[in-house]
Amino acid sequence: TMKDGQPEHLDLTLTKAKFDELTADLVESTMAPTRQAMKDAGVKKGDVDKVLLVGGSTRIPAVQVAVEAEVGKSPFKGINPDEAVAMGAALQAGIIAGDEGVSDILLLDVTPLTLGIETLGGVTTTMIERNTTIPSRRSEVFSTAANNQPAVEIHVLQGEREFSKDNVTLGQFHLVGIPPAARGIPQVEVTFDIDANGIVNVSAKDLGTGKEQSIEIESQTSLSEDEIQAKITEAEEFAEEDQRKKAQVELRNMADQVVYQTRRTLEESADKIDEAETEEVKAHLDELERLVQDEDGNPLELDVIDEAAIQAKVAEVEQSMHGISAKLYEAAAAEMAAQEAESSDGSASTASGDDDVVDADFEVVDDDADEDE
Structure with a gap:
């Protein structure tokens, strides 16, 4: 002043x-x-x-x-706190400049916040955890969430919260050209690769076709130290609420998978079981589906789903499937026994054919003896 x-x-x-x-x-x-x-x-x-x-x-x-x-x-208190800062800065400058005097010193950098991608239900699935030493690389295989899904979106996120909407978007890209298939069948390998300079390379590869897309993110974060710390503090503050919501999403996803997989099993085994035996299961599946989806087939909001009812209905579906599963295993065992019987009959026929063997006289010719003569 x-x-x-x-x-x-x-x-x-x-x-x-x-x-x-x-x-x-x-x-x-x-x-x-x-x-x-x-x-x-x-x-x-x-x-x-x-x-x-x-x-x-x-x-x-x-x-x-x-x-x-x-x-x-x-x-x-045996070091000068001011000199410690100056020495650290000098060492870092020497390493960056390639000074031979500090060639034996290695400074390791780490990821300031967790890196991940968005998966079904808006959940952030962690790929590389916060404070992981770089360079670092990690791959994980994911699949499609719907039948005949032609593409997947890779939404790269940074942050400590459980849901993508609460984290920072670093980038987005699409892997297209996935062949039509039932959900859960395509295999998409997502790889995060962070080099020593902190540059993040994210790639997605369809293991079936070999098609691949990728994105390069120049900086892991544009946040300041204070903003990073605020993100960590925020994650701790909302940890309990986030975990509760994530559990609801996982329950909803699990119930949806039970409905899909059970119906698929019934369709594939239609020739092995009577339709009357599946009526109870199908009724439970319809009820379970209404607990997690609206009339248009969209997932219900988390605040309206009844967790206890979903868990009880899943148990009913599993219980009603026990009898059908037992019959399917019995049918499979009977089919295997029939195949083994057919195989045994074929071997017996081959053996019986040996009775027609005709005896014959033979003479051994000594080539050396012929040459001597």
């Missing part, structure tokens, strides 16, 4: 108690990353061997007290 062309100075005496009061919220804000770091490392209070203080603000007594209370160990 200037006054009459001269800087104004503030000379104020504060008591330690007043200073601690003014900085209390700042000190507490540094504890959230500390807790998160310990959680990510899988260590508890008292497990840390040594605590190093880096940065001039760590000289504040309140910071040292807070760290000791959080970690369970008194911070080590």
Whole structure:
């Protein structure tokens, strides 16, 4: 601040108690990353061997007290916190510049937030977890969610929440040209590959046709450190609610799969079981379908589905299928026995044909003897 062309100075005496009061919220804000770091490392209070203080603000007594209370160990004060920052920056600069003096030092970077893709029900399926050391690569095989689905959308996400709508979109692309097939049959391999520069390559390959599409994401995130920490804190805040909703989605998806797979089994086995025996199962399937879909065949919203009713109806479907499954196994066993009997009859016929063998005289000719003569 200037006054009459001269800087104004503030000379104020504060008591330690007043200073601690003014900085209390700042000190507490540094504890959230500390807790998160310990959680990510899988260590508890008292497990840390040594605590190093880096940065001039760590000289504040309140910071040292807070760290000791959080970690369970008194911070080590044998290094200069300002020099530690300068040395770290110098080492990083040397590594980037290719200085031979620091060629034996390896600095490992990690992913700041979890990377994944959107799957059925708007769920974020994790591909690479937060704090994974890079470079890193992971592949997983997925399939289609509908019959004769000609394409799949790969929606690349970043964040710690369970649903795609709550995470950050990094990119989207489509893999097209999938041959018509029943849902669950096509095999689409999705691969996440992060190189040492933090560039993310995401590819999707149809294992049946070999067709492939990919996307390159130059930066894992455009978020600042504060925004990253806010995302992590937000995920912790809504963790319980997200898990509950995710369980509902998984239950709805499971029920839908039970309906589809059971109907398919009944259709494929129509020649082995009487239609009257399937009426009870079909009735349960219709009721179960109404519990997870609307009249247009779209999934019901999570806030209107009855979890207990769905679980009970799934159990009824499984129970009513027990008798049918037993008959299908009996029919399969009978068919196998018949095939083995036919095979045995064929072998017996071949053996009986040996009775027509005709005896004949033969003479051994010695070639060497003929040559001597």
